[in-house]
Amino acid sequence: MDVQIEASWKEELKQEFTKAYFQQIVAFLKTEKMQGKTIYPPGSLIFNAFTQTPFDQVKVVIIGQDPYHGPGQAHGLSFSVPDGIQPPPSLVNIYKEIESDMGVGMPAQQGNLSKWAQQGVLLLNAFLTVRANEAASHSKIGWENFTNAVIQKISDNKKGVVFLLWGKFAQEKQRLIDETKHHVLKAAHPSPLSAYNGFFGCKHFSKTNELLLNQGYDPIDWKLP
Numbered sequence: 001m002d003v004q005i006e007a008s009w010k011e012e013l014k015q016e017f018t019k020a021y022f023q024q025i026v027a028f029l030k031t032e033k034m035q036g037k038t039i040y041p042p043g044s045l046i047f048n049a050f051t052q053t054p055f056d057q058v059k060v061v062i063i064g065q066d067p068y069h070g071p072g073q074a075h076g077l078s079f080s081v082p083d084g085i086q087p088p089p090s091l092v093n094i095y096k097e098i099e100s101d102m103g104v105g106m107p108a109q110q111g112n113l114s115k116w117a118q119q120g121v122l123l124l125n126a127f128l129t130v131r132a133n134e135a136a137s138h139s140k141i142g143w144e145n146f147t148n149a150v151i152q153k154i155s156d157n158k159k160g161v162v163f164l165l166w167g168k169f170a171q172e173k174q175r176l177i178d179e180t181k182h183h184v185l186k187a188a189h190p191s192p193l194s195a196y197n198g199f200f201g202c203k204h205f206s207k208t209n210e211l212l213l214n215q216g217y218d219p220i221d222w223k224l225p
Helices: 005-017 019-035 048-052 089-102 144-159 167-176 202-215
Strands: 058-063 120-123 160-165 182-186
Touching: 005 144, 019 144, 019 160, 019 182, 048 120, 048 182, 058 144, 089 202, 160 167, 160 202, 167 182, 182 202
Parallel strands: 058 120, 058 160, 160 182
Antiparallel strands: none
């Protein structure tokens, strides 16, 4: 099966696409479609994180769990929503932390994080699809094998990447990362349920830029238009 994914990622992940678990994901999604189920994000955006941030450009990884499951929200980038969609609560809290950390005003109506992705921030969800209005409905279909392989490839074949692990789920990915050559920053999840337990005040955005600058990389411009 020919997977429509950006060329550098296709090369890195080519072995994954031939594995049985990946064929099972494809079969499962086809069955759901045939049964009339609505799946988010749309097929053309399932691999959007990879399209926006080619392998050789990855400098930062932000790991999310599940795509948003409301109409028009998911577009293949963790925590992000397309233009014209109100930022969800976790993203609003991310904006609050950027504002207090970096001193930059963030847009109240704008939730599209493509600008970050295009600067080398891989916005990776652990599960790349979801059934409409059913959170975590595709969490057991094999996506985690694939996205764990993505993290492992970055760890093995790059150096100096900053991984932002927010919340317990993301922090379980720490075992895949070689910390002798990468940087791991951990905090609570930005969800309203946990943001006050250590996400607010984590200063991950300024810390990330400091780590990048120390390695001679351009910092991320976190401000959104």
